[in-house]
Amino acid sequence: MKTIQDIDINGKKVLIRCDLNVPINNGIITDDNRIIQSLKTIKYVLKYASNVIIISHLGRIKTEDDLKNNSLKIVCDRLSTLLNENIKFCTYDEDIKSIIDNNKIVMLENTRYFDLDNKKESNNNEELSKYYSSFADVFINDAFGVLHRDCASNSVSKYLPSAIGFLVEEEINKLSELFNPDRPFTLILGGSKVSDKIGIISNMIEKVDNIVIVGAMAFTFLKAMNYNVGQSLIENDYINYAKDLISKYNDKIILPKDIYQSDDVNSSDKQLVDINNISKKGFDIGPNTIEYIKEKIKNSKTIFVNGPAGVFENPMFSYGTKELFNILSNMDSKVIIGGGDSASAAINFGYKDKFYHISTGGGASLEFLEGKVLPGLKYIGD
Numbered sequence: 001m002k003t004i005q006d007i008d009i010n011g012k013k014v015l016i017r018c019d020l021n022v023p024i025n026n027g028i029i030t031d032d033n034r035i036i037q038s039l040k041t042i043k044y045v046l047k048y049a050s051n052v053i054i055i056s057h058l059g060r061i062k063t064e065d066d067l068k069n070n071s072l073k074i075v076c077d078r079l080s081t082l083l084n085e086n087i088k089f090c091t092y093d094e095d096i097k098s099i100i101d102n103n104k105i106v107m108l109e110n111t112r113y114f115d116l117d118n119k120k121e122s123n124n125n126e127e128l129s130k131y132y133s134s135f136a137d138v139f140i141n142d143a144f145g146v147l148h149r150d151c152a153s154n155s156v157s158k159y160l161p162s163a164i165g166f167l168v169e170e171e172i173n174k175l176s177e178l179f180n181p182d183r184p185f186t187l188i189l190g191g192s193k194v195s196d197k198i199g200i201i202s203n204m205i206e207k208v209d210n211i212v213i214v215g216a217m218a219f220t221f222l223k224a225m226n227y228n229v230g231q232s233l234i235e236n237d238y239i240n241y242a243k244d245l246i247s248k249y250n251d252k253i254i255l256p257k258d259i260y261q262s263d264d265v266n267s268s269d270k271q272l273v274d275i276n277n278i279s280k281k282g283f284d285i286g287p288n289t290i291e292y293i294k295e296k297i298k299n300s301k302t303i304f305v306n307g308p309a310g311v312f313e314n315p316m317f318s319y320g321t322k323e324l325f326n327i328l329s330n331m332d333s334k335v336i337i338g339g340g341d342s343a344s345a346a347i348n349f350g351y352k353d354k355f356y357h358i359s360t361g362g363g364a365s366l367e368f369l370e371g372k373v374l375p376g377l378k379y380i381g382d
């Protein structure tokens, strides 16, 4: 794969596709990790290129209202501060070419603005890729979080000399280590849906020594073992799949022993119950489960985590997610966190520098580990 250091950017106009899709709440960026992770490539390009043009998507655009709420302007301001450089923000009704000629760094508006017109960005419209390519001499794709999407801003690589940026390079290098892990190798899966994780389960089950299943996913597996799971979130369509896995890989699969349940996720009341006594909705794992997991994975040399152990966004149900991170951070093993929500939980709970790698991509890291060719890398040569 051609990397940013393998391509000539000297004195060139360089278009960088970043993933600056950060969570924003009431006009405030709540986690700027993706912006921070993009700095290395941007700084490097700034040093050598004549002009830097940055593009990214932000959120989903389905209506005119989404346009207003998903402007990249606020991200542009944060990036300007972090870079300590003035970045010229540019909308699509301006004369982009002359703005680029007159400014060292330009950020264009959200690429998904073009989704209002027949989903041009998300449906990989060729004209849109060409349009973006017309602004530059070289294209750098550093948007790891969207490499699994066939979108027009990724396909710019069809029309310009292209390479991956430092962030994508690091993600690929670190995640590739999971193809040949030091053993024992443990996979910890959580989050809300079995259906999201089925690819990784099927792909990794033969390769891992342990698979810990927590989060809402665990209830589909407990149900498959005939436990009463109360009103916990389950996916009926996957019960047979879970049964099948349990029968084949019983010795590898580690499920909760106790959980915190409640009537409602926003309730101020919760009970700790054994998995034999679930009567409400399970939103977190309990201390016996934590001890059990700790014992089972204590010798693991490599651990990949995808999905939180509970509804971590709510402090009432963040216990399991925090405790699990705490155990992992104290282990002498290579820990890689690979889901969007699990990554932001790890960072928000103070584990930013405690793990070997926290991926900036959820879906992209999963598809990469499933062995799929990521569409964003398809046209970047060797």
Ligand code: ADP
Binding pocket: 190, 191, 192, 193, 196, 214, 215, 216, 217, 233, 282, 283, 284, 306, 307, 308, 309, 310, 311, 312, 313, 338, 339, 340, 341, 342, 343, 362
């Ligand atoms: P990631 O982005 O890390 O891959 P997912 O997107 O699969 O994770 O899942 C994250 C979501 O799962 C979180 O919003 C969290 O609240 C939810 N979740 C975790 N455990 C439960 C549970 N027991 N019941 C309902 N939702 C849960």
Ligand code: MG
Binding pocket: 339, 340, 341, 362
């Ligand atoms: Mg998620």
